[in-house]
Amino acid sequence: MSRVFVPRDAFALALGADAVAAALARAGFAVVRTGSRGMAWLEPMIEAETPSGRIAYGPVRAGDVAGLIAAGLATGGTHPLRLGRAEEIPFLAAQTRFTFARCGVVDPASLDDYRAHGGLRGLARALEIGPVATIAEVTTSGLRGRGGAGFPTGIKWKTVADAAGDRKYIVANADEGDSGTFADRMLMEGDPFALIEGMAIAAVAVGASKGYVYTRSEYPHAIAAFARALAAARAGGLLGADMLGSGIGFDIEQRVGAGAYICGEETSLLDSLEGKRGQVRAKPPLPAIKGLFGRPTVVNNVISLASVPFILAEGARAYHDVGFGRSRGTMPIQLAGNIRHGGLFEAGFGLTLGEIVHDIGGGTASGRKVRAVQVGGPLGAYFPEALFDTPFDYEAFAAKDGLIGHGGVVVFDDTVDMARQARFAMEFCAAESCGKCTPCRIGSVRGMEVMEQILAGRDVDANLQLIRDLCETMKFGSLCALGGFIPYPVLSALTHFPEDFRRPALAAE
Amino acid sequence: MEPAAPWSPERAASIISAHVGEEGALLPILHALQEAFGHIPRAAVPLVAEALNLTRAEVHGVVSFYHEFRATPPGRHVLRLCRAEACQAMGAEAVHDAVHRRLGVGWHETTADGAVTVEPVFCLGLCAVAPSGMLDGAPLGRLDAAGLAATLDLAR
Numbered sequence: 001m002s003r004v005f006v007p008r009d010a011f012a013l014a015l016g017a018d019a020v021a022a023a024l025a026r027a028g029f030a031v032v033r034t035g036s037r038g039m040a041w042l043e044p045m046i047e048a049e050t051p052s053g054r055i056a057y058g059p060v061r062a063g064d065v066a067g068l069i070a071a072g073l074a075t076g077g078t079h080p081l082r083l084g085r086a087e088e089i090p091f092l093a094a095q096t097r098f099t100f101a102r103c104g105v106v107d108p109a110s111l112d113d114y115r116a117h118g119g120l121r122g123l124a125r126a127l128e129i130g131p132v133a134t135i136a137e138v139t140t141s142g143l144r145g146r147g148g149a150g151f152p153t154g155i156k157w158k159t160v161a162d163a164a165g166d167r168k169y170i171v172a173n174a175d176e177g178d179s180g181t182f183a184d185r186m187l188m189e190g191d192p193f194a195l196i197e198g199m200a201i202a203a204v205a206v207g208a209s210k211g212y213v214y215t216r217s218e219y220p221h222a223i224a225a226f227a228r229a230l231a232a233a234r235a236g237g238l239l240g241a242d243m244l245g246s247g248i249g250f251d252i253e254q255r256v257g258a259g260a261y262i263c264g265e266e267t268s269l270l271d272s273l274e275g276k277r278g279q280v281r282a283k284p285p286l287p288a289i290k291g292l293f294g295r296p297t298v299v300n301n302v303i304s305l306a307s308v309p310f311i312l313a314e315g316a317r318a319y320h321d322v323g324f325g326r327s328r329g330t331m332p333i334q335l336a337g338n339i340r341h342g343g344l345f346e347a348g349f350g351l352t353l354g355e356i357v358h359d360i361g362g363g364t365a366s367g368r369k370v371r372a373v374q375v376g377g378p379l380g381a382y383f384p385e386a387l388f389d390t391p392f393d394y395e396a397f398a399a400k401d402g403l404i405g406h407g408g409v410v411v412f413d414d415t416v417d418m419a420r421q422a423r424f425a426m427e428f429c430a431a432e433s434c435g436k437c438t439p440c441r442i443g444s445v446r447g448m449e450v451m452e453q454i455l456a457g458r459d460v461d462a463n464l465q466l467i468r469d470l471c472e473t474m475k476f477g478s479l480c481a482l483g484g485f486i487p488y489p490v491l492s493a494l495t496h497f498p499e500d501f502r503r504p505a506l507a508a509e
Numbered sequence: 510m511e512p513a514a515p516w517s518p519e520r521a522a523s524i525i526s527a528h529v530g531e532e533g534a535l536l537p538i539l540h541a542l543q544e545a546f547g548h549i550p551r552a553a554v555p556l557v558a559e560a561l562n563l564t565r566a567e568v569h570g571v572v573s574f575y576h577e578f579r580a581t582p583p584g585r586h587v588l589r590l591c592r593a594e595a596c597q598a599m600g601a602e603a604v605h606d607a608v609h610r611r612l613g614v615g616w617h618e619t620t621a622d623g624a625v626t627v628e629p630v631f632c633l634g635l636c637a638v639a640p641s642g643m644l645d646g647a648p649l650g651r652l653d654a655a656g657l658a659a660t661l662d663l664a665r
Contacts, residue, residue, distance in 0.1 A: 014638050014650030040637035179593030182634040217540075217577055218589075218633050220646050255533075256540055259577035261631060275535030275561070277574040293532065335637060337598035342637030365599070374594055378631075410636065412598045424597070428631065 002074035003049040004029045007104065009036030009189050010221045011182075011343075017044035019062035027069055035190015035225075037104035038344030039091055047086055050076040056083040091341060091360070096322055098310045098330050099303060100183075100346045103190035109228045111236040114193040120238070122312030126201045127246050134205040135161060138308060140316035142328030146183075147173055147264070147301030148376065148405040148481075150327075150394040153308075156298060159288040160206040163296035168208040170199045171273070171292060171299045174215040174222070175257050175264040178377025180336040180408030184302035186344055188215070188222040191306070192229035193238075196252060198305030200243060201312055202298050203250040211252040212292070213302075214269050217259055226254055261378075261432040265480050266299040268434055279434045280480045301406070303332060324350030327393040335361045337374075337410035354388030357411055368413035372421075372497065376405025378428050379485035381492035382418065401492060403485070418497035422467075423451035425489040429482060440483025443474045447490065457505035464494070464501060513547025513582055520545060521553050525560045535561060535571055539578055548579040583626040584619040586664050589643045590652075592629045595636035604640050607654035612661070624665045 006021040025031050045058030055076035057068060071079040083089055106113045126134040139154025160168060172195060176184040199211045215223050230252060233239045241249045255273055257263050263272045267281035270292050291297025311319045319329045327349035333356060335342045340362035357373055364370055372382045381402035390400050397404045426447035433440045447470055453463045471487035478484040494501060524541045528534045542553050549572050558568045572578045590605055612620050619626040635641035638650030644664060
């Protein structure tokens with residue numbers, strides 16, 4: 001019986017992959033459900049196992065299945081939807097896949113498959129070299145927090161390792177709320193054991209006995225895929241009282257958020273895990289010293305943790321050799337919004353924004369001119385084409401009053417109204433503010449009101465001055481990055497697209 | 510979608526007791542209650558407070574903090590539509606306006622026949638197949654007004 005791989009990633013499901021899988025199964029194929037390779041415009045992209053490798057076809061609709069079979073799907077036959085060997089598709093061939101090497105390839109529910117594709121070698125090495133050398137390896141790799149803050153992961157781990165505590169925790173932040181990002185979701189749906197292995201390595205390194213994964217409720221498929229992987233990891237002895245026969249006990253529990261963007265901020269995530277309102281804590285104390293339930297806690301983004309197995313298995317040098325400036329290793333860049341070739345592109349840091357949008361992303365989906373690109377989610381700046389020479393790197397984006405955040409790149413064409421985008425940023429902040437600090441709670445509501453005045457063309461000069469003042473206050477007076485960074489989209493829109501803010505006064509009210 | 514069960518203090522008590530020993534049990538309990546009853550019934554709040562040694566105000570504070578917990582039962586189907594930037598860039602707002610007009614409801618409202626509740630959401634992680642949504646947990650990509658109308662007619 002021929003095997004065919006059909007993604008169960010949410011991108012593929014949103015475009016009808018279940019019906020494709022059912023049609024293939026009815027026709028007698030052995031269907032293996034995988035994650036996505038990350039080429040969203042080709043989803044559902046199926047792959048037939050043939051003597052000459054896995055041959056991809058896409059985008060496939062259920063109605064195409066009969067024709068594909070008639071064309072010789074099982075042996076990689078010619079068909080208008082045939083894409084050739086998956087790894088040779090230019091979008092994939094141009095990537096450096098360290099963290100996402102297995103995503104879209106393996107059966108995400110099978111620990112054996114994970115092992116057969118190189119999994120668990122990193123954990124084996126960590127157990128062999130011990131905690132001190134493991135932390136040194138992560139530090140040497142130059143890995144920085146992929147959630148957006150870019151803090152060196154090895155230094156965070158060392159702080160937790162050195163902190164005294166009767167219990168320590170590893171918390172994976174899977175509250176991926178930034179629009180334009182889906183790397184955590186894709187990894188949890190496509191290669192969840194990489195996250196489990198990364199957390200297990202962290203546990204060995206800092207001496208933690210319990211891990212939590214805090215997954216946002218908007219990701220039901222990631223929640224289900226990760227739950228299946230957790231069950232397989234326990235059954236396979238990867239988690240539990242005696243991890244892989246090492247004598248070390250470590251287990252992971254998945255918890256589900258409830259639709260609060262702010263819970264992606266690490267301290268409010270911890271409060272939410274403790275069963276409270278997800279409100280931001282003042283720092284210090286750092287979560288590394290007093291985190292979950294007051295105990296020393298590693299809080300890392302999903303991608304940071306999932307990058308660690310490669311670093312341990314292949315060595316810090318292999319990871320550090322790729323990258324740009326102080327941004328070492330790879331970043332899963334997520335191409336989203338109005339873009340022709342949307343999806344996930346893992347590459348070393350240093351590509352320019354223009355290369356990402358035009359060469360890799362193929363420009364807009366609408367075929368119109370690119371006008372603005374928001375990088376780093378709802379707290380990220382809008383970049384005009386004039387800044388497309390900016391390299392994708394933490395420092396280079398900061399130098400242009402922007403941020404790379406979690407790696408989301410949202411493209412807008414020339415129909416976008418940047419004053420309305422600025423108003424939306426304030427509206428979003430008002431809806432999602434946790435309410436703990438005044439600049440964010442009150443400032444965002446006032447910001448929305450002032451933007452509405454500007455949109456209506458009332459006292460534009462005075463109101464523009466007011467919005468700049470307000471952004472200053474929010475930037476320097478807020479407790480966390482929500483109120484502190486929402487000025488980025490607002491001020492960048494104002495700075496780079498001032499013409500959108502000069503509106504004629506609306507007629508009679 | 511699994512129809513929501515009518516309120517039952519016994520069922521609520523058994524849901525609560527299944528989680529009460531966990532670390533930070535409140536969110537898991539609230540999720541389980543909402544899954545069973547379709548919302549968090551007011552009558553459940555004192556039961557939860559009692560079991561976790563919290564005040565009713567504290568429990569209410571948590572329920573009302575999170576967008577996802579509902580105070581009233583939803584319609585037979587829940588349609589969630591993404592309002593975030595990547596979907597805006599692909600014309601989501603026009604699709605949303607068309608849905609509101611067609612169903613005669615705004616955000617967080619349920620059609621008069623109790624069939625569909627429309628809820629906004631900020632990002633479903635489907636940003637490369639925007640505009641996106643979710644109908645009873647099933648993801649929807651590249652939405653347009655006509656396609657979504659057909660999907661809704663089929664569901665109703």
